[in-house]
Amino acid sequence: DVKVTQSSRYLVKRTGEKVFLECVQDMDHENMFWYRQDPGLGLRLIYFSYDVKMKEKGDIPEGYSVSREKKERFSLILESASTNQTSMYLCASSFLATAAEATDTQYFGPGTRLTVL
Amino acid sequence: SQQGEEDPQALSIQEGENATMNCSYKTSINNLQWYRQNSGRGLVHLILIRSNEREKHSGRLRVTLDTSKKSSSLLITASRAADTASYFCATDSSYSGAGSYQLTFGKGTKLSVIP
Structure with a gap:
């Protein structure tokens, strides 16, 4: 079974702190994703990565950065946490798909509920 | 940008009844997927249906496109209390050219199955 793990289930930080959220997958997936989930807004894509050291902005990248130094690990960084970044953060991974045969099922971690005070 | 929109937003049924959730989307797709999320947890993939398919079954799940x-639509037959969760549809909205599709998720339908 695919396993995606996230470093913390719950995290409380203060405004202005630098926050690291870690995600690790054990299935040798090429693709990794970071989403945030808020009530009434659903899942929104923050950043994704198709390969080591490669990153692409999603729909809401402002205030975030990412790092992918190893294939199995994808980190989300909040450079200076703000209260509006209080949210549930979900990491996901998937296999590399081809245009002709897209099988882009994503496998999710359990989520990190971040509270910024 | 929101591609899939589920309807209804919330659904409450008795155990044993069938539950039907709907998803509408705006642009052409290659696949549509349904995911389930238990409260406070990550999403779990349920079923994928390709654009050239009209119906697909998996256990008590039936998806039409x-x-x-x-x-x-996602139909759960003979619902159980353990089916209580939020259900999301996801569409592949764009091909990056680097070998993957981004998925765009709807806001979900919250299903409550009363024992």
Whole structure:
């Protein structure tokens, strides 16, 4: 079974702190994703990565950065946490798909509920 | 940008009844997927239906896809209390060119199955 793990289930930080959220997958997936989930807004894509050291902005990248130094690990960084970044953060991974045969099922971690005070 | 929109937003049924959730989307797709999320947890993939398929079954799940109406439905038959969760549809909205599709998720239908 695919396993995606996230470093913390719950995290409380203060405004202005630098926050690291870690995600690790054990299935040798090429693709990794970071989403945030808020009530009434659903899942929104923050950043994704198709390969080591490669990153692409999603729909809401402002205030975030990412790092992918190893294939199995994808980190989300909040450079200076703000209260509006209080949210549930979900990491996901998937296999590399081809245009002709897209099988882009994503496998999710359990989520990190971040509270910024 | 929101591609899939589920309807209803919330659904409450008795155990043993069938539950039907709908998803509408705006642009052409290659696949549509349904995911389930238990409260406070990550999403779990349930079923994928390709754009050239009209219906697909998996256990108690039945998914239909109507590309002409840009809509899909998820039917859970003989529901159980353990089916209580939020259900999301996801569409592949763009091909990056680097080998993957981004998925765009709807806001979900919250299903409550009362024992």
